[in-house]
Structure formats: structure tokens, C-alpha cells
Amino acid sequence: MRAVSKSFEGAKRQTTRILDGVSLTAPAGQITTILGESGCGKTTLLRIVAGLETATSGGIHIGEREVTSVHPSRRGVAMVFQNYGLYPAKTVAKNIEFPLKMAGVAPAERRTRGLAAATLLHIDHVMDRMPAQLSGGQRQRVGIARALARDPEILLMDEPLSNLDAQLRIEMRAELVAMQRRIGSTMLYVTHDQTEAMTMSDRVVVMRGGHIEQQGTPEEVFQVPATTYVAAFLGNMNLAPAPASETGAGAGTTLGVRPEHFLPADHSVPQEGDLCIEGAIEYAELLGTDRILHVRAGDTLWRARVDAALPLHERITVRARAANVHRFDAESGVRLAV
Numbered sequence: 001m002r003a004v005s006k007s008f009e010g011a012k013r014q015t016t017r018i019l020d021g022v023s024l025t026a027p028a029g030q031i032t033t034i035l036g037e038s039g040c041g042k043t044t045l046l047r048i049v050a051g052l053e054t055a056t057s058g059g060i061h062i063g064e065r066e067v068t069s070v071h072p073s074r075r076g077v078a079m080v081f082q083n084y085g086l087y088p089a090k091t092v093a094k095n096i097e098f099p100l101k102m103a104g105v106a107p108a109e110r111r112t113r114g115l116a117a118a119t120l121l122h123i124d125h126v127m128d129r130m131p132a133q134l135s136g137g138q139r140q141r142v143g144i145a146r147a148l149a150r151d152p153e154i155l156l157m158d159e160p161l162s163n164l165d166a167q168l169r170i171e172m173r174a175e176l177v178a179m180q181r182r183i184g185s186t187m188l189y190v191t192h193d194q195t196e197a198m199t200m201s202d203r204v205v206v207m208r209g210g211h212i213e214q215q216g217t218p219e220e221v222f223q224v225p226a227t228t229y230v231a232a233f234l235g236n237m238n239l240a241p242a243p244a245s246e247t248g249a250g251a252g253t254t255l256g257v258r259p260e261h262f263l264p265a266d267h268s269v270p271q272e273g274d275l276c277i278e279g280a281i282e283y284a285e286l287l288g289t290d291r292i293l294h295v296r297a298g299d300t301l302w303r304a305r306v307d308a309a310l311p312l313h314e315r316i317t318v319r320a321r322a323a324n325v326h327r328f329d330a331e332s333g334v335r336l337a338v
């Protein structure tokens, strides 16, 4: 996808730009996740790839083919929707086979391909049921099997797990990745859930307000966030103006430290370049064995993840190693070179 922009015309002929010069590549045989908050344009982007929406400018290529103005049915893509999108009056088998029937595939081949996709998704024993007789998880599997049966070049998924309960979502994440690895499909996967993006993806594209904030492997975007937005969105990094005592950070620098990178000072040997924060514990969140202490130092509340239980209002010093202190330009939020 190259330099894709999309504007919608709203009331009083006002145009709103939803996507602004988005360029991205989803490598063949990999899972690329588009991650962003609600309304940032993820679904619109996916619909443009599917051909259900046309870009105002820019182009879409699938492999060597330019498909910007190709009809959705001839693009070689299949989409799985958040709300399953099943036909309530058709059986599971008919739901899965329907797109093949529309494409003119002969009945015997439809059945073979439908059954193969259903077997992959472990729903081959419910082929004669109606959608209303299935659980939410099974319905979503039917939606995915229907997309797979078409043997698409690209599988587009729009928040496919968001209607499932938490436990099932975790199971389905692992299963979807296993399925993708088995068949080697190219997947473009939309989610607003950072854990889903981090655990499932080969590549993550972080979107914000219609543009790409950063793209890379999950490790890259987590360990080297390009902006304060990405740092806060993935893993909730502490971000605060550099304290006056901090050497090496000029005025106008924002410091970033992940809560898990703070060490209580009395459990660690000081090293050159450590960032030391001294303050009073204002609040503690218990997370199993660890807790997140909210430490007030001046105007800033730092969150430090420690494994010690400490009383509220007690003063504590925590330190972060220089390598775990990120620096960003305070005005633009962009990462500063070391």
C-alpha cells in the first residue's frame, strides 16, 4: 500500500481526512498487525485493501499486481469481520461454501474445500448446524473457515476476537497463529488490543489519527519506541520532563522509563548514569506477586514495578539503569538519538 489517503465527505460538504499518506508492506507469509485506538482509521484501511472502499489517492499492490481499481472479488483477498457476518438461515457448511458458489466453483470441490477449512478450524463436526446453534467462538471459526476456503492471497481480519470472552480470546490467538503458520498465509490483522498485537504479529504497524506512528517487529516497537505516543500505548511507559538533577538531558527532554525497569535503590548497586527518583509512595496496585508503586517526586508520579510490599506514604528511592532510560523531544514527542 503506497501513500494511501482517504477523505469522507460529511455534512455541509465538509471533507474529513481519515487516512493521510499511509504506506505499508505486509510481507508474504507473515502476520502484520495494524494496531491503534478506536477511530484511527484501521478498518477503513482494511476495507480499502479489500476493495470495499476506494482510496482518495494512493495505490494498492498485491504481489506484483496493482489492484487499486480491481473489483473486490478479483483481488484474491478474503475478509473476516468482527461480528462474524454469517448468514443466519444457512447451515455452517453452506455459510463456508457460499463464496465458492458465488465464484462458480463446482459443488464437489466446494464441499472438499469447505470441509478442509472447517477441519483446520475444528468445526467439521458442526457442519449441519445453523449459526444460532453455535457458541460465539464457533461462529467466529465459521467466519474464518469461510475466508480460508477461498484460498486467498491475503487474509484480512478486522478485530476477529473482540466479541469473545477473555479466556477464549487467549486460546484463539494461539490457534490463529498456529493455523497461519501451518498454511503460510499472508495476514493483515486489525486490533486495538496491544497484547494481541504483541503476541501474534511478525510486524506491528502502530497507527494514530490516520497516519503510521511506527512500524517494525513487536520487539522493535516495544524496545525502541519512536515516539512518546508509542511508548505510552505499548506497555504504558512512565513519561515525565527530565528532572533538573538529570545530567545529560537538556531542557525540553521527556524521559521514559518502563515501570518494570525501576529497581529499589537498597536492592541494587549504583551505576554511573542511573536515573534516581526519590519520593513518597502514594498508591500501590497489587499484581499477583509484584506491585506497582506510584511514587510522587515533585509534580511527577512515577510507576515502579517492584516485588516488595511497602507502606503507603513511606519514602523510597528507585533507580533505572541508563540503558533503560528513553529520551524524547518534549515538543514533538520524537525519540532523541543517543
Ligand SMILES: Nc1ncnc2c1ncn2[C@@H]1O[C@H](COP(=O)(O)OP(=O)(O)OP(=O)(O)O)[C@@H](O)[C@H]1O
Pocket: 008, 009, 018, 036, 037, 038, 039, 040, 041, 042, 043, 044, 045, 192
Ligand atoms: N463511510 C464513512 N463516512 C464518513 N466517515 C466515516 C466512514 N467510515 C468511517 N468513517 C470515520 O472514519 C474514522 C475512522 O474509522 P475506522 O472505522 O476506520 O476506525 P477504526 O480505527 O477501525 O476504529 P474502530 O476500532 O472503532 O472500528 C471514524 O471517525 C469514522 O467515523
